[in-house]
Amino acid sequence: MSPLPLNWCLKALGYLNSRAKRRTLLPADLVEAALARMPERRFTRDEQATIVRAVAKPTEVNWPEYWEVRG
Amino acid sequence: MAKQPSVRSLKAGEEPEFDWEGLVLAPLHSSNGEMFSTADVLIRKRYKQAFDGDVRAARDMIKAARANAKARKSQQVTYNEWDDPLEQRRRRAKEREARLADPALLLLGIAAVDNEAFRNLGEPGEPGFAGRLARLRPTHLAQWVVDYAKSRSGHPARDLPYSMTGSVLPEDHPELSVWREAGDWLLAHLVRTRGPGATRFQEGISPNPSGRPRGRKTEPEDEDLPFDRFFSELTEIPAGGKLITVTRLDALIWKLMVEAGKGNDQLLNLLAPRMVDLVTLQWKSRVPTAIMEDYRG
Numbered sequence: 001m002s003p004l005p006l007n008w009c010l011k012a013l014g015y016l017n018s019r020a021k022r023r024t025l026l027p028a029d030l031v032e033a034a035l036a037r038m039p040e041r042r043f044t045r046d047e048q049a050t051i052v053r054a055v056a057k058p059t060e061v062n063w064p065e066y067w068e069v070r071g
Numbered sequence: 072m073a074k075q076p077s078v079r080s081l082k083a084g085e086e087p088e089f090d091w092e093g094l095v096l097a098p099l100h101s102s103n104g105e106m107f108s109t110a111d112v113l114i115r116k117r118y119k120q121a122f123d124g125d126v127r128a129a130r131d132m133i134k135a136a137r138a139n140a141k142a143r144k145s146q147q148v149t150y151n152e153w154d155d156p157l158e159q160r161r162r163r164a165k166e167r168e169a170r171l172a173d174p175a176l177l178l179l180g181i182a183a184v185d186n187e188a189f190r191n192l193g194e195p196g197e198p199g200f201a202g203r204l205a206r207l208r209p210t211h212l213a214q215w216v217v218d219y220a221k222s223r224s225g226h227p228a229r230d231l232p233y234s235m236t237g238s239v240l241p242e243d244h245p246e247l248s249v250w251r252e253a254g255d256w257l258l259a260h261l262v263r264t265r266g267p268g269a270t271r272f273q274e275g276i277s278p279n280p281s282g283r284p285r286g287r288k289t290e291p292e293d294e295d296l297p298f299d300r301f302f303s304e305l306t307e308i309p310a311g312g313k314l315i316t317v318t319r320l321d322a323l324i325w326k327l328m329v330e331a332g333k334g335n336d337q338l339l340n341l342l343a344p345r346m347v348d349l350v351t352l353q354w355k356s357r358v359p360t361a362i363m364e365d366y367r368g
Contacts, residue, residue, distance in 0.1 A: 024172035054175030
């Protein structure tokens with residue numbers, strides 16, 4: 001079975017609003033869960049900026065202590 | 072001396088007096104000082120003759136109107152949205168925006184790229200690598216994302232529909248082996264080329280090197296058409312006991328039809344085979360709606 005666009009899956013799982021059309025903006029709790037799965041990984045400043053840009057409400061995320069880019 | 076009205080506001084058939092002795096000198100002046108070319112004067116004279124019922128002049132004017140319509144059609148540019156450079160730019164921007172979160176999904180381990188897509192990417196330095204990297208989308212969602220969605224407090228998700236189950240793979244799946252081995256290399260490329268730094272303003276580099284794109288032109292300008300300015304001048308004709316304002320072309324066609332209807336057999340013979348053309352010309356003459364309503368009323 002060929003994979004479908006991932007946005008459809010994220011909508012079906014309730015991470016994205018079903019009306020979201022263009023930009024994918026991730027919910028804060030999903031980002032926290034993803035960061036909690038890789039505690040030893042240190043993201044560079046550019047990587048942090050890339051992640052922050054894809055978060056719907058970056059100020060609501062409990063970022064790790066070393067995190068510099070807060071949105 | 073009473074001031075003469077402008078030629079543009081004359082009643083149809085009432086043409087200005089011209090200084091015919093100065094005909095060889097261009098530009099010509101009418102007696103109230105407006106400038107005209109020789110051709111402009113001659114077509115006004117011929118129009119007056121046609122309006123007065125001269126069949127040969129009427130034939131000439133119909134020829135001129137048809138030549139004008141033909142020139143308009145040949146110069147008309149059909150607008151194709153798909154080929155419009157501005158639309159192309161908007162479409163590309165929209166696609167870019169849709170791909171904006173992809174590097175973040177890969178960085179956070181929410182999504183992954185399967186072996187086939189990874190191998191199709193090729194090596195850096197190969198022709199087309201940059202384009203393929205710019206268009207690369209994550210192919211599969213990680214299994215933990217589905218599990219986490221079901222355990223979320225507040226609004227737990229239901230099972231994914233069957234059509235979407237193919238888009239989810241566990242992280243240790245053999246389909247993702249290349250991603251597990253060389254994922255860091257790809258992520259470094261993605262962050263550099265598609266992260267926020269890639270589109271940041273750089274000093275000394277123009278963000279818009281070729282300048283504003285040229286506007287599009289779909290309608291020919293009046294100056295490009297041989298008789299358009301003359302035929303679209305507004306004139307007054309008596310109709311139904313009052314004066315109505317119409318274009319010269321409409322006035323002529325209306326007058327010729329009335330004359331033919333009254334019993335001018337020569338005019339009738341001229342108009343009858345061209346009736347469809349005449350109605351089409353009148354329809355294409357772009358008369359403002361308010362005037363047309365007046366004309367119909």
